[in-house]
């Protein structure tokens with residue numbers, strides 16, 4: 001029969017337990033004592049000091065299913081959510097780890113055995129990649145495992161040299177891909193390493209931890225080469241359940257269905273509404289797990305990411321015609337699907353709902369205020385006989401009132417007005433540049449003093465999506 005998400009999670013952990021790996025619980029989404037990292041973005045994060053040799057591990061091998069968040073910093077998939085069927089902000093990463101114990105050969109053998117013998121994926125659908133300078137990994141795949149040369153891709157740093165952040169443990173990696181078939185191809189030139197579509201789905205990354213990178217970028221070999229692997233649970237579930245994307249797996253589909261029922265629009269009716277449902281499904285999980293791990297909406301750092309996520313989901317609800325707070329009720333759906341695996345979300349269920357509702361209400365107020373200001377701008381333009389909203393005005397709506405550009409364009413369109421988008425984008429770029437220059441490390445404010453004052457006086461003022469850029473420097 002088909003694998004459920006729960007069965008896959010358990011099969012992975014069991015497989016490695018049988019190979020003497022110690023099963024370790026997921027650590028929280030907020031990394032402990034690590035100001036360089038905004039969120040836990042991979043399974044290795046809780047083991048960082050073992051890799052670096054700063055702490056002695058109590059075991060030589062470990063396996064885990066780690067809660068991950070990639071919405072800021074080096075690994076940021078926030079904008080990918082909705083666009084691809086394989087990226088989430090919150091997801092679960094299955095992994096096996098060796099702390100100076102086994103290395104490349106065993107890591108590759110284990111992975112191949114699990115994928116072909118336990119999950120029984122057909123070999124002809126599988127492809128692998130190695131770091132272009134890593135002849136050793138190439139040889140293992142080719143000679144030992146028997147993968148033909150033309151199915152082993154040699155890729156550069158961008159794809160096959162993994163790093164947790166700008167500093168810290170890193171090393172060459174090797175990835176396993178599953179070919180979902182031609183119908184998923186992006187075009188004639190669809191190929192691993194060349195395109196970024198859903199056909200060749202990256203399911204597993206095997207990282208050969210070999211270096212520590214310091215602030216100057218210098219690589220120092222680790223005393224004990226180690227192994228860190230990561231397999232996205234939702235991705236392998238999409239393959240084993242033979243569904244077109246992560247969103248149709250049993251891990252996410254109930255949430256998509258919930259959004260569809262609530263809006264009265266069938267999933268799949270058109271691309272725009274389906275995208276909104278996927279964004280809502282993804283963001284519901286993210287907000288639930290973030291609040292359970294102690295994050296609250298705010299105007300900076302982690303809280304800002306949470307705020308942005310709630311507002312984005314809320315905005316997509318509006319696009320589906322839902323114009324009242326609704327996300328807080330979706331939290332129950334997340335608890336239903338994931339509560340027995342992650343009791344912390346059940347324990348904090350009431351708080352999660354309360355915080356979410358409050359933020360949804362706040363966002364409504366912000367939008368109302370913004371719409372009022374927008375109406376004033378429109379009046380003024382009409383009086384002057386103009387029909388283009390200047391870049392500065394659009395930017396003010398975006399920056400101060402949290403209006404996404406698509407909403408600005410939509411309102412303008414309703415009023416038969418145009419928007420100076422390139423002027424808007426210029427201001428956006430300038431602001432990003434300022435934020436980058438103002439950045440001195442650590443989580444700090446990168447907003448103007450006036451805006452800060454304004455936002456303190458009036459809590460409904462949202463200080464802008466873009467300030468996240470500053471946070472982007474914290475990996």
Ligand code: ATP
Nearest residue numbers: 070077086087088091202203204205230231232235
């Ligand atoms: P991609 O190239 O698809 O963005 P990645 O190379 O950035 O993935 P890794 O850092 O290698 O991903 O993470 C290990 C594994 O975690 C991936 O092979 C994939 O299965 C899964 N994964 C990575 N990012 C996401 C995400 N945003 N949502 C769901 N699963 C993910």
Ligand code: MG
Nearest residue numbers: 075076077087
């Ligand atoms: Mg990625």
Ligand code: MG
Nearest residue numbers: 158159175202
């Ligand atoms: Mg990749």
Ligand code: MG
Nearest residue numbers: 159175202205
């Ligand atoms: Mg990868």
